[in-house]
Amino acid sequence: MNDELRDRPCIIDRETLEVTAVLIEGHLSDSERCINGPFSYFGTYRGKLVFGAKHPTYIYDDEIRKLRHIGGPWERPDDPIQSDIPVGLRSGLLWWQPDGAITCYDDITHRHEVLSKPFHARQWTMLRLPDGTRVLGGTHSRSPYYDNAYTEWPFGDNVYETPDGSGGVHFISVEGDSRHVSAVPRADCILGDEVFATVPDNGGVWLGTRYGLLLLDRQGRVLRNITRRDGLCANRVTAGAALAGRLCFATGWGDSGGGLAVYDPATSLFSSFTVADGLATDKLDSVSVEGGELKLVYDVEYMRSSRSDAQRYRLYPPSHYRPATGTFTTVPEPRLMSSSERSKAIASLRPKPESATVPYLGGLVISQQVIDGKTFICGTRGLVILSTEAEPKLQIEELTPRVRFDPRLRLIADANKRRVFVESPEELAKALQDGNPYYQVNALTSLLGRELDAEEYIPLIVSELDNPNPRLRSTALHLLIGSDRVEQIAGLLGRRTDDPDEDIRALARGVTAVYRCERGDIPDVTSLREVLEKGWCKMRLYKAIARHASPQVFELFMAYPFRADDAEPRQQILKDFGESLRKHPEAASILLTAYESDSGSRDRAKLAQDTFKYAGTELLPRLHHALTSDDRIVRSNAARACGAIGDPSSVPYLIEALDLESGLSRASIVWALGELAATDALPYLATLYVDARKDEQRRRGAGFRAAQSGAAIGSQYESIQDLDAIGYEWDELKAAARPQPIDPRQHEELLEPGDILEAVRKIGPAASQDFYRALAGEKDSEARREAAVGLVEGSSEDTQENLPILRQLLADTDIRVQMAAAVSLLSVGQDVAQGYILQWLTAPEEWTRCRALEELHRVSVPAKLNFARKQIEAIATDPTFDDGVRQAAQELLADRRAE
16 A cells, blocks of 8 residues: 555445555645654544544544544543553554453553552553453663664663663553552562573572573572662672672672672672772673682763863773772773774674574574583573574465555645746636635645735635635745734634634634734633643733743643743743733742753743743742742742842842752852852852762762762662771761752753853953962862862962962973863963973874873963974874864964964
């Protein structure tokens, strides 16, 4: 069948096997015909079958043997669809199996509630038992896709920990009660889909999986299931090896998490080794025994705070663990890589198998080992244990159905062949008399976007408002609206506000509401909501109503926001909303609760922020009071509003609000302090920067983001090893014990070190020298590096005070701090840095050369780089160097020539 019909429901003659595709009543658009289907069966409505692409859309009328639009909303409480599928799951691509099971793929929302219980799954299966009980099983929404085996390689480094109520198995009784039977992980099953490695152990076998370690007995039964909840340093266990009577396991996940887990069979205890014990990084890829030592191969780390795309990823060379002394060998400098280089590095760590697939389960083979005469095949979809080499075989037959074509195809082809472009009212009148409705539509659409200067056009277009063909009615309506002839069409819109076609009806009502608003006649909120739900004329409606906005309109504004950007038409609407906010200051409480329920957008908060900006200083007392709210969202919006308004009187209130626990509101407050150039805030920002760096590095729920970091990420398990550690952590443990903020969300943008540095830059280098001098004495190397960069931007008096600090940083233990200090010293005319820079530009390590070149871009006076021009040119023209290094050198030379 052709593209339009192949996904439709069809009727098959049982005797002849003749296939007849079911047509849809009326002349519909491509989206209405759902040409990208396929259609699914959802149940019955008033005795008629219900079909649709991903949600109920059409009923099958057996009298005319066509599909008919069911209308909306399709989930009617008082007139429901009769279906075996529970309410809340009637969306997605459904398949009804011959055995009675129903499977659903490509779900629309992934978030459902079935009988008042959460069921967040993108794939699910349901079947009915003989006693009427329905069994519902779902794949939780954060698990991998298994559509194509080769998309699973190289296997990812995420840990898919099933959240509460996500997927699982539910039993739904005949009476309608639901029971979740898989809420608690069982100890006798494999929890992770990916199985990486097998390690024999005294008759048993350890499995390293994506979700912890498992111990199997000789019969392949699960004896133990160990995860991070039991003290394992990480859940993703990628490899294992036996050494000196102990079992060593490599773990690694996320940006840089993981560690070395060592199991002692004599005590049945696990020990964890991390960076603090001598590992180059916690993220391990594999371990193996080499010459009586344990070889540690590291995985690629993601440098989330890196400002350079060329240094976004890091990979350390292998190191060794010596069990006799319990020490690790020294690790050389890591290699910093771009995204493309990272892909090559991972491909070398985990070469993709050419054709090896796991029998029975599918997916690709990760590792394979023979233990006690049995073959253990570990793969991306689980584990298979084979005692023989037999594999299943499938037999497939090809169907050869007959095809019946949609008669409309001939009309469409004819209309496309006779393409028409109307040049006059006479030509339009002639085209509208044609017997092909698609030709008529083409004639009307040829007028779209053109000035209808001839008055004779209007009556011809108006005559099509009552045409039985909904496409013709819709096109005519769009033409009239686009003509801006308000006086001529305002009365005509009433003929279409009750149109049987839902979209035409919504468009007519939307335009009617806009015209009423433009005349100052504001419709009721229900009418406005109906228009905004459909999205028709939303911007025109807001433009018309913004100056007359009441608190009820502000509620609609936050419920149906538009894209937040600096485009002049949208900014003008926000200016009008700001004027209305001054008239109705009580509506500020509505804007202060602006929040995005989904990640990846800040439209509501940005729209609220700009509305406050245009409302001006009259709203500041309310905003200052809101900064003391217990709700972090209110504090966040109030802070951004204060920053947008730009009045310095807000600074003391913002500084005081920093004491309230919340990474979300603190990020907004820091932004606002930067916008206000608040020099008084610099001492507080210095303290916050150090705390933010600690929190980012440790990945733990301590520091000022304690309450929300637990909701934002799954923090690594960390054990307190001695009494000194308890004393060291006591202050941060007290901070972590503060009450949690209201309703923490996973996708909130919490305060990051970069946010603080950006605010300091806005405040200005002249006022920020004390901030950078404070950072220069911190234990954190990133803080010292930022100090080395910032201390060069002060006044001449500051430079004299900063020179001893920069010379001290030139001898820092971290080479990145040394480089930043050297370039800063060179920028202020200190030749002592030249020898260091020449040494780095000729270093054998690629990373050292690349980092030095990047730092040299900060030198603004070309003559100050003359001493190193020869070395830079050598790197730029040497084909043996990496492309990224040569490019950095070439860009540096180009910058010098331009100056």
